[in-house]
Amino acid sequence: GQNIDQPTEMTATEGAIVQINCTYQTSGFNGLFWYQQHAGEAPTFLSYNVLDGLEEKGRFSSFLSRSKGYSYLLLKELQMKDSASYLCAVMDSNYQLIWGAGTKLIIKP
Amino acid sequence: GAVVSQHPSRVICKSGTSVKIECRSLDFQATTMFWYRQFPKKSLMLMATSNEGSKATYEQGVEKDKFLINHASLTLSTLTVTSAHPEDSSFYICSARALSPGLAGTEQYFGPGTRLTVT
Numbered sequence: 001g002q003n004i005d006q007p008t009e010m011t012a013t014e015g016a017i018v019q020i021n022c023t024y025q026t027s028g029f030n031g032l033f034w035y036q037q038h039a040g041e042a043p044t045f046l047s048y049n050v051l052d053g054l055e056e057k058g059r060f061s062s063f064l065s066r067s068k069g070y071s072y073l074l075l076k077e078l079q080m081k082d083s084a085s086y087l088c089a090v091m092d093s094n095y096q097l098i099w100g101a102g103t104k105l106i107i108k109p
Numbered sequence: 110g111a112v113v114s115q116h117p118s119r120v121i122c123k124s125g126t127s128v129k130i131e132c133r134s135l136d137f138q139a140t141t142m143f144w145y146r147q148f149p150k151k152s153l154m155l156m157a158t159s160n161e162g163s164k165a166t167y168e169q170g171v172e173k174d175k176f177l178i179n180h181a182s183l184t185l186s187t188l189t190v191t192s193a194h195p196e197d198s199s200f201y202i203c204s205a206r207a208l209s210p211g212l213a214g215t216e217q218y219f220g221p222g223t224r225l226t227v228t
Contacts, residue, residue, distance in 0.1 A: 096155070
């Protein structure tokens with residue numbers, strides 16, 4: 001079966017760095033996505049990785065290792081507004097998104 | 110950037126009635142639209158995939174006669190929850206994928222969601 005695993009909840013301090021991990025097992029692979037979702041709102045796109053390596057976009061970076069079925073989202077210089085759920089999703093061979101359950105990130109002052 | 114709208118953003122209805130939710134791609138043509146539901150503190154659950162001009166493909170366990178999906182044009186898809194019950198109360202989110210599949214992921218845009226409460 002298809003499976004996406006990520007931690008349920010993480011806590012970090014304002015100004016610090018946090019890494020949210022995601023491991024996956026899917027039928028085929030057409031890219032891995034990270035979305036941010038604030039409570040009561042729809043997800044917003046953060047990043048897309050289809051090749052191995054690190055993609056940096058401002059304070060957020062995303063890493064992918066296809067051989068290990070592993071990705072992480074790295075958030076630097078954390079701000080209170082970064083408190084949200086972070087969803088990992090993999091696009092399978094049918095171009096369907098398979099969603100992880102999301103990681104709730106709590107930022108403390 | 111691409112914008113997807115949903116209407117209404119919030120709706121309360123009585124048990125047994127039907128509710129229609131609209132999803133529109135405002136500045137691009139969407140060959141495929143997706144309908145998700147999300148329970149509190151849970152991940153997105155894909156309900157169905159709809160392609161313009163053809164019948165929607167429903168995920169296992171989703172009743173197609175209860176959740177009617179129509180994708181009449183390249184910019185509009187509707188989800189109708191028929192004979193709603195309290196257990197249908199949820200956050201319903203649509204997303205739209207643009208015509209060119211080359212940059213698959215960046216072209217799936219989400220609507221703001223519709224919170225349905227059935228009393």
